[in-house]
Amino acid sequence: MTYTEARYPMIFDLSKHASSPTDHDWEIFQKLFPYMGAFLYIHTTREAYLDDNTFRILHIQKEHANGLLSHDRFTQVMQNITRNPVARQNQVYQYNVGSEQLQLRLSFVERDAQSWMGFVQDITHYNDGFCPMYQDAGEYDPLTHLYHRSAFIRRTEQCMRECPGAGYLAILHVHGIEQIAQQYGYSQNDRCVIAISQALRSFSSPQVIIGMRSYKEFMVYVGGSAAEQAGTIFQRMRAAISGCVITDDFGEVLKIDASDALTISLGYSVRTAGSHDLDALINHANFSVFEAMNERKDICAFNKARYEADKTQFRELQLFRRLVSDNAFTYHFQPIVSAKTGEIFAFEILMRAGDLPLTATQILRIAEQNKRLYAVEHATLFNAMHAFTEHQEALSDKKLFINGIPDHLLTETDFDLLQTTYGELLENIVIEVTEQSDVDSDLVDTLKARCTTLGCQFAIDDYGAGYSNTSGLLLMMPDYVKIDRALISGIENDSKKQRLVSDIISFAHENGISVIAECVET
Known part of the structure; x- marks a missing residue:
């Protein structure tokens, strides 16, 4: 075989020896x-x-x-x-x-x-800090080498002045980063973001301006002559991100499951010739990406009629994103009182949205719709433990009940960080989960094993509502069972509820499970 016949003659000795690489x-x-x-x-x-x-x-x-x-x-x-x-x-x-x-x-x-x-x-x-192509590195994010939001806006406004014709403003949301981080550890977050930004930078030009809004959201403005190809550019960006190669610290490609691969939701709005209202373009593109995520579409254009119909839901999502990004959660301590002594035995920590007009139910609904339940689980556990340390003197030796999401358990990395940070304080914690028919039993086993490791306890919340049954209670064998308010409310006037709750209490006590009644108001 001659050199010109060989495909890769520089690396391998393509002899007939069995041990030679091919x-x-x-x-x-x-x-x-x-x-x-x-x-x-x-x-x-x-x-x-x-x-x-x-x-x-x-x-x-x-x-x-x-x-x-x-x-x-x-x-x-x-x-x-x-x-x-x-x-x-x-x-x-x-x-x-x-x-x-x-x-x-x-x-x-x-x-x-x-x-x-x-x-x-x-x-x-x-080299995350390397940004030699820009004399003013303050305009650029050091990790991605893309424009910061303020710089993106300045550059886009300049492009709009210089190219007064039609233009397209897109918001691009990347899915899959958290799943990859959960599988390989959060040290891979930066690797994902770097790979994505490298894919996007290949489209950058004076008429295609790209900025970073968060580690999973990017802004793109396409103006001038490039506007004629905006649809093609957006499709190519989608393909480029889907094809991103993610490597570990040694440069080896991660074997990512197809279900965890990077995908995007892209929403865009159209600038009419001569218009300079960039705020409206951004707001409309924000709504369009919200629509794309809700409808499971890759790319979605702004539609005014849908905006008028769905703007309340869109506003909720914006509030939720602000809540999570600013970690604006606040918490109330609800006392749990012993029926024998009348003394406070424990507190349940209740999540609130601070000054933002969102209820706890809305927060969980929005998080589930937008695949952000892990962010809520992470914030709840770490914030609750931080609050526990701040009020240690007042809480004394009381137990602290914290709601958990069993199908979005902390990654091993975050679990180790929780254990290292709060140590023996975790022995006073009770993790409570709602019994559900669709929760993986292996996840429940993992949660219970972690409770054993931390020295904390385990509770079933809202028992008697939805999927609750005796066999499930035996299978999970919690330390506590909290009877749902549906069985407690009005029980003083309902003999059927009295008999049912009495049977639950007897069964639980016979199996070493303590019982808590929720929402005792009379």
Whole structure:
């Protein structure tokens, strides 16, 4: 086999020896390490061969199926790479790709007397603070190298003045980041965001302005001549994010389940020629992405009729996002009184939205609709424990009941952080969950095992409502069962409720379960 016949001659000795690697092996390597490329230069033929990763990293066109580059073209590529060395970093260079700059590490090794090979590695995503392409780095987020919100607005307003024709303002929400973080640990959050921002930056131009609003939401304005291709640009952005490659700290590709892959909801509004009302465009795009998420659509355009019909629900979502992002939760302590002594035995901590007009029921509903229940679970546990430490003297040795969401348990990383932060205080905690027919029994077992590890206790909330049954109670075997208000309210005048509650109490006490009555008001 000659060099020009081989697809990847630079890496492997394609002999007939069984132990020699194959082209297929190199393809596997490329998939596992997408930020690493390799190339070979042959002195005798004055030819260079680049693998697919190298072409992709350098953003250059592949001219031949086997990766062949002429001597002159290869020399030009090497000159482009090495033109701007990074100070105080060995073999690291700034590499221009349009308006973007990458950091590349370049290394060479002599293969034999006739050839030498080299490796190029894109290390931009390893250096979060690197933002050399911008003289005013204060305009840009150091992690993503995208505009901050205020800078995005300034640049968009400038583009609207310079290009008074039609334009498109889009809000892009990325799904799947939390699922990946839960599977691989929250250290991967930044990796996901970096990969997403790299995909988006490839679309950036003076007429395509991209900004970061949060780690999972991005803003895009398409104006000028690019506006004619806005629909295509949005579709390509969607495909680029779905195809993002997420790597671990060693550059190895994470094996992400299809159900946890990155997807987007994109909502956009259209600027009419001559209009300069950017606030209205942003508000309408916000509503459109809300509609896209609710209707499970990839892309959704602003519709005024739907806006008028659904703006109350949209307003609730905005309030919820503010509640979570600002951690504006507040908590009330509801006393639990011993029927024997009349003394306060424990407190249940009740979640509230502070000054925001949202009830606890609304918070949970909105969180479920928008796949944010984990954020509520995380906030509840950590905030409740923080409140417990602040009121330790007043609470003394009282138990503290905290509502949990069994199908959105803390990740191992967050659970370890909770245990490390609050230590022995957790022994006074009772985690309560609502008995549900659709909760995975393995999750309940995990929750109970964690309670044992922490030294805390376990309770079933709202017993007697919905799915509650005796076999479920036996299966879960809690320390406490809280009888739902539906059975307690008006019990003094209802003999059927009295008999039913009496039977529950007798059964629970016979099995070592303490009983709490909810909402005793008379």
